[in-house]
Amino acid sequence: MSALKNDLLLRTLRGEKTERTPVWMMRQAGRYLPEYMVLREKYGFFERCQTPELACEITIQPIDIVGVDAAILFSDILVVPLAMGLEVQLIESKGPVLPDPIKTNADLNRVRVPDVHETLGYVFDAIKLIKQELNGRVPLIGFAGAPWTLLCYMVQGKGSKTFDEAKAFCYTQPELAHQLLQMITDTTIAYLKGQVAAGADTVQIFDSWGGLLSKDDFENISLKYIRQIVAALKDEVPVIVFAKGAWYSLKEMAETGAAGLGIDWCIEPQLARQFAGNNITLQGNFDPAKLLSPIPVIEKEVKKMLQAFGGTRHIANLGHGILPNVPVDHARAFVNTVKEFQVSQK
Amino acid sequence: MSALKNDLLLRTLRGEKTERTPVWMMRQAGRYLPEYMVLREKYGFFERCQTPELACEITIQPIDIVGVDAAILFSDILVVPLAMGLEVQLIESKGPVLPDPIKTNADLNRVRVPDVHETLGYVFDAIKLIKQELNGRVPLIGFAGAPWTLLCYMVQGKGSKTFDEAKAFCYTQPELAHQLLQMITDTTIAYLKGQVAAGADTVQIFDSWGGLLSKDDFENISLKYIRQIVAALKDEVPVIVFAKGAWYSLKEMAETGAAGLGIDWCIEPQLARQFAGNNITLQGNFDPAKLLSPIPVIEKEVKKMLQAFGGTRHIANLGHGILPNVPVDHARAFVNTVKEFQVSQK
Numbered sequence: 285m286s287a288l289k290n291d292l293l294l295r296t297l298r299g300e301k302t303e304r305t306p307v308w309m310m311r312q313a314g315r316y317l318p319e320y321m322v323l324r325e326k327y328g329f330f331e332r333c334q335t336p337e338l339a340c341e342i343t344i345q346p347i348d349i350v351g352v353d354a355a356i357l358f359s360d361i362l363v364v365p366l367a368m369g370l371e372v373q374l375i376e377s378k379g380p381v382l383p384d385p386i387k388t389n390a391d392l393n394r395v396r397v398p399d400v401h402e403t404l405g406y407v408f409d410a411i412k413l414i415k416q417e418l419n420g421r422v423p424l425i426g427f428a429g430a431p432w433t434l435l436c437y438m439v440q441g442k443g444s445k446t447f448d449e450a451k452a453f454c455y456t457q458p459e460l461a462h463q464l465l466q467m468i469t470d471t472t473i474a475y476l477k478g479q480v481a482a483g484a485d486t487v488q489i490f491d492s493w494g495g496l497l498s499k500d501d502f503e504n505i506s507l508k509y510i511r512q513i514v515a516a517l518k519d520e521v522p523v524i525v526f527a528k529g530a531w532y533s534l535k536e537m538a539e540t541g542a543a544g545l546g547i548d549w550c551i552e553p554q555l556a557r558q559f560a561g562n563n564i565t566l567q568g569n570f571d572p573a574k575l576l577s578p579i580p581v582i583e584k585e586v587k588k589m590l591q592a593f594g595g596t597r598h599i600a601n602l603g604h605g606i607l608p609n610v611p612v613d614h615a616r617a618f619v620n621t622v623k624e625f626q627v628s629q630k
Numbered sequence: 631m632s633a634l635k636n637d638l639l640l641r642t643l644r645g646e647k648t649e650r651t652p653v654w655m656m657r658q659a660g661r662y663l664p665e666y667m668v669l670r671e672k673y674g675f676f677e678r679c680q681t682p683e684l685a686c687e688i689t690i691q692p693i694d695i696v697g698v699d700a701a702i703l704f705s706d707i708l709v710v711p712l713a714m715g716l717e718v719q720l721i722e723s724k725g726p727v728l729p730d731p732i733k734t735n736a737d738l739n740r741v742r743v744p745d746v747h748e749t750l751g752y753v754f755d756a757i758k759l760i761k762q763e764l765n766g767r768v769p770l771i772g773f774a775g776a777p778w779t780l781l782c783y784m785v786q787g788k789g790s791k792t793f794d795e796a797k798a799f800c801y802t803q804p805e806l807a808h809q810l811l812q813m814i815t816d817t818t819i820a821y822l823k824g825q826v827a828a829g830a831d832t833v834q835i836f837d838s839w840g841g842l843l844s845k846d847d848f849e850n851i852s853l854k855y856i857r858q859i860v861a862a863l864k865d866e867v868p869v870i871v872f873a874k875g876a877w878y879s880l881k882e883m884a885e886t887g888a889a890g891l892g893i894d895w896c897i898e899p900q901l902a903r904q905f906a907g908n909n910i911t912l913q914g915n916f917d918p919a920k921l922l923s924p925i926p927v928i929e930k931e932v933k934k935m936l937q938a939f940g941g942t943r944h945i946a947n948l949g950h951g952i953l954p955n956v957p958v959d960h961a962r963a964f965v966n967t968v969k970e971f972q973v974s975q976k
Contacts, residue, residue, distance in 0.1 A: 445791065447919075448918070448919040448953055448955070451919035451920070451922070452919060455923035456922065495896060496896075497917075498895040498896060498917055499898055529875075529896065532897060549844040550841060550875065551878060552878065571843075572792070572794070573793075573797035573798060573801070574797070576801060578801075
């Protein structure tokens with residue numbers, strides 16, 4: 285069925301026993317790669333996202349350079365708010381700015397559930413090109429931000445440690461918040477379906493700010509909408525849900541029908557497995573800062589992680605995006621250690 | 631033994647059954663209070679910390695204005711790196727800057743374990759004055775930063791989402807890191823003993839960045855040193871440990887001999903109790919952003935929290951510092967709801 289030469293990731297997501305653990309890294313197509321920095325100097329962020337040839341080249345860089353087992357589409361979660369009608373500025377080394385954020389009912393009128401083929405067609409074009417260029421070497425992961433994480437930016441208007449304005453919006457104007465979350469959800473479902481139609485082999489939902497919420501709020505403001513997205517996609521491709529920091533809802537996330545759950549380094553693999561149950565693949569959970577350690581330390585720590593996951597239903601990854609100041613050799617040591625490792629007493 | 635008119639906090643820390651749950655708020659002497667803002671306009675940050683009359687006035691403001699059951703010394707965790715010989719700039723609304731951070735062995739020579747009476751005597755003077763002015767109305771909480779959290783600033787040189795430079799310092803130069811952590815620990819023990827001698831009724835150790843570490847790293851880089859501090863202080867006063875986000879080590883923190891553990895809103899009270907065991911007081915865990923909700927929502931949510939803690943061995947607090955944009959009425963609603971609540975089926 286699949287013309288993939290390396291389908292370790294997909295088989296692991298389906299729960300099959302594999303010859304070894306697959307490995308990729310969040311933000312693997314990024315600033316730690318000198319080859320990426322060359323393109324970053326020449327083109328603006330949205331130019332790189334919106335030009336299929338550039339998005340394709342960047343997406344494939346880590347496959348060639350670091351040897352990961354999957355490609356992930358080069359793009360940004362904020363293309364969705366952009367497609368929904370908000371202005372989004374991505375200023376390098378300053379983080380995203382949405383100069384006209386949502387605060388009131390009137391602001392909501394400026395937002396629409398768009399035709400994704402009209403507004404996000406460039407992503408689908410990039411995916412088609414990437415699939416062609418990959419030529420079956422590894423699977424391609426599509427992705428989108430979770431509705432709560434997108435609401436954070438759409439309401440707060442910029443990055444924040446606490447996203448208290450976004451939370452206050454949900455607490456003081458819950459009807460408006462749920463209306464916006466549903467619009468983001470509807471857009472995201474169409475967007476991810478479009479990615480799958482264009483060739484994405486699996487999709488990941490990034491809830492970067494899920495862990496800022498209490499368990500009750502996470503259910504009400506975030507998971508409720510993630511659940512809709514998983515339900516709409518899961519019969520087409522395996523879905524990975526990564527809600528950073530939301531360890532307390534791993535059980536509920538596992539019950540969405542997702543094939544995989546991302547976890548960060550603040551939860552031990554055994555405990556994550558206990559919370560999530562045995563019927564799901566776990567992805568993670570190396571501390572990205574640990575890639576700044578000397579290579580022998582990286583090798584030792586990666587082996588410890590792999591052993592802790594036990595070698596089944598595990599995709600090796602970081603617990604968050606790779607840091608820009610990680611030497612490429614260190615990233616390669618991470619990947620190679622996974623590839624060469626055999627879990628003892630498997 | 632105590633001339634305190636309200637010793638609810640201390641009795642709760644000792645595990646005694648009390649007539650109601652005590653309440654205070656982290657950063658209660660802070661920017662949400664117009665009365666504080668007046669002094670903030672007139673005096674620089676360190677001037678406010680280092681002038682006992684100002685520190686006293688600010689410390690007592692929330693007792694008068696919001697009616698909390700404890701005062702917490704107005705100061706900053708960065709007075710310790712300052713006393714150890716590092717330059718510390720606290721620029722309002724920009725966060726702390728240490729222009730000459732620790733990076734190498736040579737940098738460590740610039741740091742000393744100081745005589746705390748010489749370098750931090752102003753804090754002890756402030757405590758004596760506060761105790762006198764409080765005149766037994768409520769207990770006074772002293773505090774210090776945890777060694778790991780102070781290392782974060784001393785190495786990174788400024789605030790950070792990930793403190794990856796501080797982590798990299800620990801991973802690449804572990805001997806140096808442990809040397810620095812021990813120096814901070816020794817200073818902190820002397821500093822907190824000085825606070826107690828001056829009159830602090832209890833002390834809290836703030837590990838604001840504990841939750842950035844994996845469980846193994848938290849043990850090795852943070853808890854090992856917190857344990858020394860608790861051991862040195864616990865026979866003099868009850869010690870509260872608050873390692874934000876480090877839910878995964880609640881059991882180990884409870885075993886330090888601390889009387890109380892702070893928790894944030896990302897762990898449910900019942901689960902925190904399960905991890906920490908029954909022999910310790912829990913403090914928390916209201917989401918500070920929820921104080922931006924309408925007052926009836928605050929009242930409902932506070933009651934839900936109190937019910938979840940079950941009314942024994944609980945100190946009501948936020949899960950992190952109060953936000954500057956919280957209306958004073960909302961803070962008062964938080965405090966009053968606790969004071970008026972009776973747990974059902976206690």
